Ligand SMILES: NC(=O)c1ccc[n+]([C@@H]2O[C@H](COP(=O)([O-])OP(=O)(O)OC[C@H]3O[C@@H](n4cnc5c(N)ncnc54)[C@H](O)[C@@H]3O)[C@@H](O)[C@H]2O)c1
C-alpha cells in the first residue's frame with residue numbers, strides 16, 4: 001500500500017492508495033472503531049456498486065454502520081440537501097462521536113465534508129473518493145462546501161478529514177467522460193510541478209485503455225499533499241492548483257454546470273493559460289505545443305459557441321469574490337507554475353481563440 005502523508009501538524013493524515021483497498025477498509029479503520037456510529041454518505045448508484053458491500057464488511061467487523069444518500073448531480077450541493085442530512089442524522093441518533101465515510105465523487109465529498117465540519121460543531125470523517133477527479137483533487141486538502149443561488153462553493157469550510165482511502169480499481173465502472181474529466185486535473189499536476197510526470201501522462205494517453213491509473217493517482221496525490229502541506233489556506237503556493245481554472249470556471253458558468261464537466265473545462269482553460277504564458281514570454285513555443293498536444297489527447301466537448309464577453313464577465317465576477325485580485329496561474333516552464341497579477345482583460349479574451 002502506498003501511504004502519502006499530508007503534513008499539517010496535529011491535523012496530519014494519510015492518503016492510502018491501493019488496488020482493492022475498499023475490501024480492507026474495516027481492517028484499516030479498526031483501531032478507530034470505539035463503538036461509535038459510522039455513517040456512509042453516498043449516492044444510491046454508488047451504494048449499489050460498492051457501498052452496500054462496504055457496509056456489510058464493516059458490520060461483520062463489528063462496526064455499527066448506517067447510510068444516507070444524496071441525489072446525483074451538482075444540485076446535491078445545496079442548502080436543502082445539507083439540512084436534510086443534518087435532520088436525518090439527528091433522527092438516526094448520530095452524536096459527536098459519529099464518524100462519516102464520504103463515498104463518492106467531488107459532489108458527495110464536498111457535501112459530506114461540510115456536514116462533518118458543522119454537525120455538532122464538527123465530527124470526524126474520511127474521504128473514500130470514487131471518481132478520478134475526487135481521487136486526485138477534491139478529496140485531498142479539506143475544502144468542503146455547497147452552492148447557493150449566487151454562485152458555486154460560496155458556503156463552506158476548510159476542514160481536514162482523518163484520512164483519504166483511495167482504491168483505483170473502482171474507476172472501472174466510472175463513465176468514460178468522467179475519466180477524461182479527471183485526466184484534465186492529472187495533466188494539471190504535471191504542468192505545474194513535474195515535467196517528467198507530464199511527459200509520462202502524455203505517453204500513457206496514447207493508449208488510454210491501458211492507462212496506469214494507480215501510478216498516476218499516486219503521483220498526483222503526492223503533489224497535491226505537498227502543496228497543501230505547505231499552504232493549507234491558499235495564501236500562495238496552493239494557488240498554483242488553479243492552473244486552467246480562471247477560464248475553466250468561467251466556461252463552466254457560461255455553459256451551465258453539468259453540461260461541461262469540471263475537468264473538461266479545466267483542460268480547455270489550461271490551453272488558454274498555456275497560450276497566455278507563451279504570449280507573456282514565460283513559456284517557449286515548443287513547450288506550449290507539448291502541453292497542447294497532451295491535452296488534445298483527451299476528447300473534449302466543443303465550446304465554439306461561446307461568447308467571449310460573457311466569459312470575461314464571469315472571470316471578473318470570480319475576481320470580485322477573490323478580494324478583487326486575480327492571481328492568474330501561468331507556466332514559467334513545463335512543470336513550473338507561477339502566478340501573475342499583470343493580466344489584461346484583452347489577453348484573456350484573445351486566449352479564447354485557441355479553444356474556439
Ligand atoms: N473540494 C475541492 O477541493 C474540490 C476540487 C475540485 C472539484 N470539487 C467539486 O467536485 C465536484 C465534481 O466532482 P466529480 O467530478 O467527482 O463529479 P460527481 O461527484 O458529480 O461524480 C460524477 C458522476 O459519477 C458517478 N460516479 C462516481 N463514482 C463512480 C464510480 N466509481 N463508478 C460509476 N459512477 C460513479 C456519480 O454518481 C456522478 O453521477 C464539483 O462540485 C466541484 O465543485 C471540489
Ligand SMILES: [Zn+2]
Pocket residue numbers: 137185245262266
Ligand atoms: Zn479543479
